[in-house]
Amino acid sequence: MKLSTWFVTGLAAFSASAFAQSGVTLYGVIDTGIEYVSHADAAGDNVLRMPGVTGELPSRWGLRGVEDLGGGLKTVFQLESGFNPKAGDMGQGGRLFGRQAWVGLQGPWGTVSFGRQYTMTFWGLADSDILGPDIYGSASLDAYIPNARSDNTVAYKGTFHGLTLGATYSFGRDSAGTGNSPGQGTCAGQVAGHASQCRQWSAMAKYDMKAFGVSAAYDEQRGGTGAAANFFNGVAPFALTNEGDKDSRTQVSAYGMLGPVKLGAGWIGRHVETVSPAVPDVRSNLFFAGASYLVTPTVLLDGEAFRIVDSEQDTRATMTTLRGTYFLSKATAVYLQTSYLCNSAKAHYSLSSGGGGTTPAAGNGQLGVMAGIRHMF
Numbered sequence: 001m002k003l004s005t006w007f008v009t010g011l012a013a014f015s016a017s018a019f020a021q022s023g024v025t026l027y028g029v030i031d032t033g034i035e036y037v038s039h040a041d042a043a044g045d046n047v048l049r050m051p052g053v054t055g056e057l058p059s060r061w062g063l064r065g066v067e068d069l070g071g072g073l074k075t076v077f078q079l080e081s082g083f084n085p086k087a088g089d090m091g092q093g094g095r096l097f098g099r100q101a102w103v104g105l106q107g108p109w110g111t112v113s114f115g116r117q118y119t120m121t122f123w124g125l126a127d128s129d130i131l132g133p134d135i136y137g138s139a140s141l142d143a144y145i146p147n148a149r150s151d152n153t154v155a156y157k158g159t160f161h162g163l164t165l166g167a168t169y170s171f172g173r174d175s176a177g178t179g180n181s182p183g184q185g186t187c188a189g190q191v192a193g194h195a196s197q198c199r200q201w202s203a204m205a206k207y208d209m210k211a212f213g214v215s216a217a218y219d220e221q222r223g224g225t226g227a228a229a230n231f232f233n234g235v236a237p238f239a240l241t242n243e244g245d246k247d248s249r250t251q252v253s254a255y256g257m258l259g260p261v262k263l264g265a266g267w268i269g270r271h272v273e274t275v276s277p278a279v280p281d282v283r284s285n286l287f288f289a290g291a292s293y294l295v296t297p298t299v300l301l302d303g304e305a306f307r308i309v310d311s312e313q314d315t316r317a318t319m320t321t322l323r324g325t326y327f328l329s330k331a332t333a334v335y336l337q338t339s340y341l342c343n344s345a346k347a348h349y350s351l352s353s354g355g356g357g358t359t360p361a362a363g364n365g366q367l368g369v370m371a372g373i374r375h376m377f
Helices: 002-020 120-125
Strands: 022-037 047-049 060-070 073-084 100-107 110-118 149-160 163-170 200-208 212-222 246-258 261-273 282-296 299-310 315-327 332-343 366-376
Touching: 100 149, 110 120, 120 163, 120 200, 120 212, 120 246
Parallel strands: none
Antiparallel strands: 022 047, 022 060, 022 366, 060 073, 073 100, 100 110, 110 149, 149 163, 163 200, 200 212, 212 246, 246 261, 261 282, 282 299, 299 315, 315 332, 332 366
């Protein structure tokens, strides 16, 4: 009886100590507004709508937690669910935690994590892509960039005196085919005898100082049953069903601070290569440069210019976006932004990444304007 009492008392003390050193945070963003897009279909019609996906930031809610295990070791986790305010439905094709779902260990040597999580493409661009996942940002020309995440992934990231090193490896990058990589199809994982099928890996090196930073990253997806490659330019996606097929992105970017002004620029080179002689290799080059200026503590002005060139498919586009944000409080802001996209003769790029239904006729330019509100909690 005494042993049982001691055991229960000890277990209670251990549990109380563990919970005292643990913490879980609930957080989220709700961002929506009204958008106008010109030449939103082949007939040249305009559209006025509440976009289905995003404004300045994608709407989401999540839980992040940490438990101190002692000796500098911690357990960390994050669960993040995307949703669309327009209809209240879940994002990422209906996944419960479609944005992130991972658990790992963190120490002085960095963090090792397991689950659905961002690849190094996302982290490499986080500081230099000024507009980030904005509705009129880089996603308009390559929808994978702000959605660079994969299922079944082991990741490592650590920072040492300003140098951040990271890598991911996925055994099957998209188990459900529900928005992991827009336009890439589904690719659940390897099967017996085909270890490379649906594999994905990425790596990054990033160096940050007080006033500037540079980064380089590489991201490679292998083909498999259901996989495809889409260049979002009006050319039909083509299948990448062989495990020897590759869809890779190489990026180099940098940012710097000049007083209240932040500058960012970079290049993303994409290369889709297949083992089938009937499917040609395709390369695209996406260039971007932007700036942000905190005019007052409550007014932020920023903008970015983009240029994509796809020589093999003879499509090109140039897009420029300007945005103004007024902070009503630390949690709430309103914004107004506009963008113009110019397509080459055969290109159907759309400037809005706020959902489907805005693809112009080949060669048509587009004007987009959005007014919105964002609240963070």
